Amino acid sequence: MESFQMIFGTDGIRGYPYKGVLTEQGLLAIGLSIGKLISEDNSEIKNIFIASDTRSSTTFIKNNLKKGLNTFGIGTTDLGILPTSSVSIMCNKYPKSYGLVITASHNNNEYNGIKIFNNIGEKINDDEQKIISKFYEYFIKRKIKTRINNKINIKYLNSIDEYSDFILGKFIKRGSFKIGIDLANGSSYKATKMIMSKTNNKCFYIGDKPNGENINSGIGVENTNPLRQLIINKGLDFGVAFDGDADRVVFIDNKGRQVDGDKLLDFLSSKLLKKADKFVTTIMTNNAIDNNLSKKGIKVIKTDVGDRNVYQSMVKNKSNFGGENSGHYIFKNLLNTSDSNLTLLIICNIIKDAKDFHKIYNRKMNPSILKSYTVLKKEDLKKISSISTFKRNFISKNKDYYLNIRYSGTENKIRILIQGKDKVIIEEYIKEFSELVKKL
Numbered sequence: 557m558e559s560f561q562m563i564f565g566t567d568g569i570r571g572y573p574y575k576g577v578l579t580e581q582g583l584l585a586i587g588l589s590i591g592k593l594i595s596e597d598n599s600e601i602k603n604i605f606i607a608s609d610t611r612s613s614t615t616f617i618k619n620n621l622k623k624g625l626n627t628f629g630i631g632t633t634d635l636g637i638l639p640t641s642s643v644s645i646m647c648n649k650y651p652k653s654y655g656l657v658i659t660a661s662h663n664n665n666e667y668n669g670i671k672i673f674n675n676i677g678e679k680i681n682d683d684e685q686k687i688i689s690k691f692y693e694y695f696i697k698r699k700i701k702t703r704i705n706n707k708i709n710i711k712y713l714n715s716i717d718e719y720s721d722f723i724l725g726k727f728i729k730r731g732s733f734k735i736g737i738d739l740a741n742g743s744s745y746k747a748t749k750m751i752m753s754k755t756n757n758k759c760f761y762i763g764d765k766p767n768g769e770n771i772n773s774g775i776g777v778e779n780t781n782p783l784r785q786l787i788i789n790k791g792l793d794f795g796v797a798f799d800g801d802a803d804r805v806v807f808i809d810n811k812g813r814q815v816d817g818d819k820l821l822d823f824l825s826s827k828l829l830k831k832a833d834k835f836v837t838t839i840m841t842n843n844a845i846d847n848n849l850s851k852k853g854i855k856v857i858k859t860d861v862g863d864r865n866v867y868q869s870m871v872k873n874k875s876n877f878g879g880e881n882s883g884h885y886i887f888k889n890l891l892n893t894s895d896s897n898l899t900l901l902i903i904c905n906i907i908k909d910a911k912d913f914h915k916i917y918n919r920k921m922n923p924s925i926l927k928s929y930t931v932l933k934k935e936d937l938k939k940i941s942s943i944s945t946f947k948r949n950f951i952s953k954n955k956d957y958y959l960n961i962r963y964s965g966t967e968n969k970i971r972i973l974i975q976g977k978d979k980v981i982i983e984e985y986i987k988e989f990s991e992l993v994k995k996l
């Protein structure tokens with residue numbers, strides 16, 4: 557079989573604009589590859605929806621993708637700046653279309669990327685990623701004459717209204733809270749205000765003034781300090797931080813404390829699921845949840861990291877709720893991917909008052925430490941003898957603990973997660989691993 561290199565990470569294609577796969581030539585090859593996949597898979601599909609976040613490199617990426625797509629007769633419908641889920645919604649509603657989102661999610665403006673959805677609003681699967689990567693290998697080596705054909709490219713001016721109406725249509729207006737919302741200067745900086753203005757909640761916003769350069773800059777899910785300060789200063793009931801493409805959320809209670817994602821998963825699954833239901837999450841989720849849900853007769857199914865993997869397992873196992881402790885929550889009976897606005901409205905429906913967040917915050921989990929370290933290159937972990945030895949020693953001495961060592965799918969980082977009953981033991985192993993990484 558012909559060899560080729562995968563251009564996809566954990567969640568789509570990601571990198572530095574104007575470098576690597578995100579150069580003009582690379583983007584043309586990606587556009588051609590997606591166009592070829594669609595043409596060979598379903599010749600009836602002649603449109604692809606495109607949404608984006610607020611990064612300055614969006615236009616460069618979008619225009620070069622269009623050239624490749626148009627060459628295969630695939631037109632584009634530009635939705636403008638909208639959350640990732642907007643593309644899923646549109647593909648599901650208008651099934652003779654694929655979808656693209658130009659975003660690098662929680663990363664800052666230095667990065668950008670591409671997420672791809674099929675004609676029923678699902679992120680493409682591993683096989684489709686391999687096909688696109690193989691096509692890319694072919695096109696990147698050749699000079700193909702491409703051009704934008706504006707006769708088949710349109711802008712959808714009412715896209716924000718259609719998206720907002722869809723999200724609001726899933727929401728029963730109940731409760732009235734004072735909420736701090738950090739929009740990360742990202743894709744939902746307009747849509748969230750439109751949605752929340754039609755509820756009974758009083759909202760206070762930060763991260764709502766994007767300038768093309770400031771997405772996720774000192775704010776958003778990776779830095780909740782500004783939101784904590786807003787909550788304390790204004791005496792709000794709770795707060796929520798979005799990431800750049802509005803598919804992840806982090807909640808903060810009225811005391812300015814971040815609510816652990818594992819605890820929120822435990823809370824939501826116990827509220828939304830009943831005996832014999834299935835809850836899908838990742839190997840990174842706290843193993844205390846397994847015990848909590850098993851007592852209620854709810855089966856826990858774990859997948860590799862990535863909300864795409866969670867969703868695919870949910871489909872396979874007929875589960876209606878799943879998620880990651882990083883802040884992705886998927887309500888499959890409502891939507892085929894995660895959405896920050898939908899998650900916020902569901903929380904507003906479920907909780908009765910601000911004190912409910914205290915109860916979530918106080919839920920008991922096993923001690924767990926996750927650490928990330930920058931590496932120069934991603935060598936095969938199985939071939940690094942020091943890591944193999946570390947894992948063997950850990951497993952032999954800690955039968956009831958959980959250890960996971962993996963590379964980030966989007967950055968040059970190695971991550972270690974340890975869960976168990978004794979935090980002191982975990983800290984000792986984390987310290988040992990930290991020293992080990994310095995020698996890699």
